[in-house]
Amino acid sequence: MSSDTRPLRADAERNRRRILDAAKDLFAEQGLEVTLDDIARRAGVGVGTVYRRFANREALVDELFEERMGQIADLAVEAYADPDPWNSFATFLTRVCAEQANDRGLRTVALSTAHGTDRVARARKRILPAVTALLERAQAAGAVRPDLSPSDVPLIALTTATVSDYTGPVSGETWRRILGIVLDGLRTPAPSPLPAPALTIDQVERVMHAWEAP
Amino acid sequence: MSSDTRPLRADAERNRRRILDAAKDLFAEQGLEVTLDDIARRAGVGVGTVYRRFANREALVDELFEERMGQIADLAVEAYADPDPWNSFATFLTRVCAEQANDRGLRTVALSTAHGTDRVARARKRILPAVTALLERAQAAGAVRPDLSPSDVPLIALTTATVSDYTGPVSGETWRRILGIVLDGLRTPAPSPLPAPALTIDQVERVMHAWEAP
DNA sequence: CACTAAACGGAGGAGATTCCTCCACTTGAT
DNA sequence: ATCAAGTGGAGGAATCTCCTCCGTTTAGTG
Numbered sequence: 001m002s003s004d005t006r007p008l009r010a011d012a013e014r015n016r017r018r019i020l021d022a023a024k025d026l027f028a029e030q031g032l033e034v035t036l037d038d039i040a041r042r043a044g045v046g047v048g049t050v051y052r053r054f055a056n057r058e059a060l061v062d063e064l065f066e067e068r069m070g071q072i073a074d075l076a077v078e079a080y081a082d083p084d085p086w087n088s089f090a091t092f093l094t095r096v097c098a099e100q101a102n103d104r105g106l107r108t109v110a111l112s113t114a115h116g117t118d119r120v121a122r123a124r125k126r127i128l129p130a131v132t133a134l135l136e137r138a139q140a141a142g143a144v145r146p147d148l149s150p151s152d153v154p155l156i157a158l159t160t161a162t163v164s165d166y167t168g169p170v171s172g173e174t175w176r177r178i179l180g181i182v183l184d185g186l187r188t189p190a191p192s193p194l195p196a197p198a199l200t201i202d203q204v205e206r207v208m209h210a211w212e213a214p
Numbered sequence: 215m216s217s218d219t220r221p222l223r224a225d226a227e228r229n230r231r232r233i234l235d236a237a238k239d240l241f242a243e244q245g246l247e248v249t250l251d252d253i254a255r256r257a258g259v260g261v262g263t264v265y266r267r268f269a270n271r272e273a274l275v276d277e278l279f280e281e282r283m284g285q286i287a288d289l290a291v292e293a294y295a296d297p298d299p300w301n302s303f304a305t306f307l308t309r310v311c312a313e314q315a316n317d318r319g320l321r322t323v324a325l326s327t328a329h330g331t332d333r334v335a336r337a338r339k340r341i342l343p344a345v346t347a348l349l350e351r352a353q354a355a356g357a358v359r360p361d362l363s364p365s366d367v368p369l370i371a372l373t374t375a376t377v378s379d380y381t382g383p384v385s386g387e388t389w390r391r392i393l394g395i396v397l398d399g400l401r402t403p404a405p406s407p408l409p410a411p412a413l414t415i416d417q418v419e420r421v422m423h424a425w426e427a428p
Numbered sequence: 429c430a431c432t433a434a435a436c437g438g439a440g441g442a443g444a445t446t447c448c449t450c451c452a453c454t455t456g457a458t
Numbered sequence: 459a460t461c462a463a464g465t466g467g468a469g470g471a472a473t474c475t476c477c478t479c480c481g482t483t484t485a486g487t488g
Contacts, residue, residue, distance in 0.1 A: 009485055012435060035475060046437030051477060111380070148395075155392055158380055159373035162428075166325070166372055170421045173410040178369055180408040181362075182392075185399030194394040196387040207384045214376075214428035223456060223463060249446060260466030265448060429488100436483070445474075454465070 016053050018043040023060050027105030031213055032115055062117045065109045069123035076130030086143035089134050090183055100157050101164035101175050108213035111154060145190035149198030156182055230267055232257040237274050241319030245427055246329055276330045279323045283337035290344030300357035303348050304397055314371050315378035315389050322427035325368060359404035363412030370396055
């Protein structure tokens with residue numbers, strides 16, 4: 001929080017890292033609902049130590065996922081550097097889905113406003129414009145069906161991540177089949193128009209606000 | 215269980231129905247994890263009454279979902295009566311997704327062996343052959359991409375149902391957009407081959423066995 | 429080395445939750 | 459009118475999760 005604090009003692013700093021590492025692993029494997037007691041055990045540290053360092057789970061989440069969320073935004077920006085409109089979009093989408101397929105916690109943070117605090121919130125805001133630019137370029141080039149909306153992107157990521165939760169323990173890459181089907185369904189020309197309107201920005205916000213992780 | 219039991223007293227029968235109705239609603243809204251206490255409250259009945267009638271949640275689940283699961287199998291069989299290979303398949307898939315999008319409990323029962331008992335298990339077994347026939351006819355007619363496997367069908371249903379959970383409270387039909395995209399991705403000719411092998415029957419079984427509902 | 433502030437661990441209390449039994453009371457059927 | 463069948467829901471047992479507290483240990487300093 002305040003940056004003018006004296007540095008932690010060496011052992012304290014070491015434990016802080018251990019806690020963050022353990023939390024990262026557990027959040028990825030099991031989602032954000034793991035208890036701080038679990039994290040302490042995995043970190044090889046007493047619960048007290050965890051609570052002394054982090055006020056609550058949200059603090060840990062914010063610390064851990066700010067960077068990851070930022071990376072997603074960066075991914076979209078970097079993808080734009082690839083001049084191929086379809087390839088840049090498809091690659092970005094695949095990467096995002098891969099990230100979320102491998103990290104239950106990240107998915108929750110990305111899809112629900114109810115987690116993380118200021119830093120994560122800021123990172124979250126950077127994503128939409130970047131995705132919009134990428135998608136609009138692909139649509140302008142006639143590579144992606146024109147009725148796709150940026151608000152569909154998180155939904156697609158949600159689907160592949162869910163398939164990954166379901167099939168992952170048995171077959172780690174099966175989610176890519178679903179993404180493959182979806183990608184083929186995104187290309188122009190689209191055989192049939194989409195049967196329902198896209199979510200508006202406002203609706204996306206309400207959805208993200210209401211959602212409790214799986 | 216044993217069918218040679220004397221009939222229930224009128225009030226008991228009435229309460230039994232109330233409990234089943236309440237359970238059906240709650241399972242649909244919230245999934246199978248609702249407590250029997252919740253069900254009792256919704257049914258306007260004491261907990262004791264619920265426990266006297268149903269040994270545990272599984273008994274309720276089995277009672278309630280045998281029919282629904284059977285209907286899904288029937289759906290596939292009936293769809294085969296439509297001579298149009300694409301339309302019959304697409305309609306069936308849409309129906310299945312709609313069922314599961316509107317009922318969290320049904321989805322769990324359909325996707326996890328861990329719920330329901332004998333009657334549900336039997337209904338579950340009828341589904342695969344019916345779906346396989348429908349799909350193979352569509353593929354033979356060149357309407358559906360040949361690399362789609364029957365084992366992909368439950369995964370597709372899972373995706374749309376999940377989107378429905380997520381967006382449903384704000385916009386009940388948005389899941390149809392995702393299904394629309396997927397359906398377009400299922401048609402031949404497929405722009406790109408699927409990037410991972412389908413689950414084998416054996417793998418599907420292991421997945422269904424391991425899975426705990428969301 | 430000796431000293432002390434900082435850090436540590438983890439037992440355990442408080443508060444929720446869920447499951448399910450039990451029994452005094454009510455009611456349907458004959 | 460009788461009574462077996464049925465009812466409601468208080469409350470005990472078993473878990474969980476959160477988080478504090480304090481006796482003990484340790485890193486850093488002169």
